[in-house]
Amino acid sequence: MTPIQTTVSFDMRAPAFGTPARELYAAALDMAAFADEIGVDRIGLMEHHGSEDGYLPQPFTLAAAMAARTKRLKFILGAVILPLHDPVEIAEQIAILDLVSDGRAQVIFGAGYVKAEFDIFGVALADRARLLDEKIAIILRALHGERFEARGRPVFVRPLPSRRPEDIILVGGGVPASARRAARFGVGFGPMRADLIPIYEEECRKAGREPGAYHRPCHRLPGIIMLSDDPERTWAILEPHAFHVVAEYAKWAAQEPNSNSPFKGLTTLAALRASGMFAVWTADELVANADKVEDRGTFVFQPLVGGFPPAEGWRSLEMLKRAIPRLKAVPR
Numbered sequence: 001m002t003p004i005q006t007t008v009s010f011d012m013r014a015p016a017f018g019t020p021a022r023e024l025y026a027a028a029l030d031m032a033a034f035a036d037e038i039g040v041d042r043i044g045l046m047e048h049h050g051s052e053d054g055y056l057p058q059p060f061t062l063a064a065a066m067a068a069r070t071k072r073l074k075f076i077l078g079a080v081i082l083p084l085h086d087p088v089e090i091a092e093q094i095a096i097l098d099l100v101s102d103g104r105a106q107v108i109f110g111a112g113y114v115k116a117e118f119d120i121f122g123v124a125l126a127d128r129a130r131l132l133d134e135k136i137a138i139i140l141r142a143l144h145g146e147r148f149e150a151r152g153r154p155v156f157v158r159p160l161p162s163r164r165p166e167d168i169i170l171v172g173g174g175v176p177a178s179a180r181r182a183a184r185f186g187v188g189f190g191p192m193r194a195d196l197i198p199i200y201e202e203e204c205r206k207a208g209r210e211p212g213a214y215h216r217p218c219h220r221l222p223g224i225i226m227l228s229d230d231p232e233r234t235w236a237i238l239e240p241h242a243f244h245v246v247a248e249y250a251k252w253a254a255q256e257p258n259s260n261s262p263f264k265g266l267t268t269l270a271a272l273r274a275s276g277m278f279a280v281w282t283a284d285e286l287v288a289n290a291d292k293v294e295d296r297g298t299f300v301f302q303p304l305v306g307g308f309p310p311a312e313g314w315r316s317l318e319m320l321k322r323a324i325p326r327l328k329a330v331p332r
Contacts, residue, residue, distance in 0.1 A: 001332040004290050005298035006324065007076070008035045008317075009044035009224075011305060012056035015244050018307020021054050027310035028062070029069055031303055031317060036070035038321040039328070041298065044076045049084070049117045053248065053307070060093040067101035075101060076215075078108025078190055079172040083131035084121040087138040087150075091157045094168060095143065098161035106213065108172040108190035109136060113261075114252045129177070136185050140165050166212060179203060188213035194294075218297035221289065222279035223262075225301050226312075227319035231280040234312065241306030242278045243269055283323040290330045299327075 010028050014021040032043055043066060045059035056062060059077045067075065075097075082090065097105045111128040112118065118125045138150050142157040143165035149155065161168060171182035174192035176199050182189040183203030191197055194217050204211040224242070228234035249263035266275055281289070286299070293299060301320060303313030 001295040003332060004293050004327045004330055005041045005296075006039075006320070006327065007042050007044050007298045007300045008032075008040050009046070009300055009302050010056065010062070011046055011245070011302065012062070013051070013053040013245065013248075013305070014307045015053040015241075018053075018241060018244075019304070019309055023310060024304050024307065025062075027313065028304060029065060031310075031313065032066040032073075033069040034317060034321075036073045038317075039324045040073055040320070042074040042076055043070075044078070044300070046078065047080050048114065049081075050120045051248070053244070055248075060097055063105060064097055064100050067097070067104065070104075073104070075105040076108065076190075077105065078170070079110025079112075080107055081112035081117065082109040082135050083112055083123055083128040084117060085135070087135040088142060088155055088157060090135070091139045091142040094139070094165070095157060095159055095161045098163060098168060099159065103162050106168055106170060106188070108170045110172045111178075113256050115255055133181070136169070136171070136181075136187075139169070140185065140187075143168075170213060170215075182212070182214075183207055186212065190215055192217060194219065214296060215298070216294050216296040218292060218294055220292040221297075221299065223277045223300060224279070224305055225286070225299060226278075226280045226303075227283060227286060227301075227316040227323065228280050229282065229319070231282065234315075235280045237312055238278065238280060238305075238308060239269065239272075241308045243272050245306040246272055246275070246277065283319050283326070286323050287326050287330065290327055 012024055014024055045063055046056055047059050048055040049057045063075045063077055094107055111132045115125050141148060142155050143161060145160055147156045166187050170188035170190040171178055172190035179189060179196045179200040180203050183200055186209055189200045197214060201211045226234055226238055246263050246266040250266045253261035253264035266272055303316050
């Protein structure tokens with residue numbers, strides 16, 4: 001098993017009651033550099049569009065800026081909502097990010113689920129699976145250096161990434177079809193549910209190839225962790241930001257009748273607390289929960305979640321700095 005992994009993620013939400021976006025972006029770049037210095041394993045960046053609170057719409061841009069401030073940690077962009085985008089442009093962005101980061105980035109493609117986003121881009125939500133398949137195929141061919149036509153248009157991408165596109169790209173999702181799609185294209189897998197991993201592995205072997213990279217969700221762990229010497233104080237500060245985040249995700253989930261989103265129905269503070277999605281732990285509590293991190297799993301920290309005050313986020317990261325050597329020493 002690999003040593004215990006740590007991920008610092010950024011959603012860049014800036015609700016009106018929280019920290020202004022300009023301050024959040026400045027802090028995020030500094031925090032990325034700090035995370036690199038203290039031994040954090042990776043940074044996670046997400047994507048959504050048309051959100052009133054400014055949810056990060058351009059993860060490639062922010063990842064490139066962070067790559068310039070870091071040397072070691074990896075970047076996970078996910079999920080990039082591929083049906084919304086031009087595949088040639090995404091292929092170009094993947095290539096440039098791979099080059100400027102010196103091969104430290106992976107990109108998870110998702111089908112998307114928020115109808116309002118699809119409306120903004122003039123794409124039909126009902127076409128998302130077909131578009132995802134078509135665009136993954138185009139991107140893989142383009143990043144292998146081919147010159148070809150797709151739907152009557154020429155496709156040609158330069159420069160090319162330093163690595164095989166199959167080692168950069170993952171397919172994400174929370175249904176068996178996503179596992180089969182990742183295996184069919186010979187790329188990695190970013191599942192929302194750990195029980196989909198065996199499907200992915202089996203489908204890969206049926207196709208005559210070994211499974212690629214994948215990440216394991218750890219459902220025994222909170223989705224977002226803050227560290228504090230005074231958890232009750234920190235929770236009181238965090239609560240409105242955490243509630244804003246889950247309430248906004250719940251609104252999106254409610255738009256899709258068959259949604260399997262864990263945020264669906266989380267519309268009260270009581271539901272938020274009961275969900276266990278957020279936790280404020282001491283460093284000792286973090287280390288005590290290390291056995292819940294399964295192989296290819298990770299602790300996830302969001303120091304600016306929902307416009308959380310940067311000064312408080314820095315407190316959490318400073319504690320993480322002191323905790324990481326203890327985490328790395330935990331027997332696996």
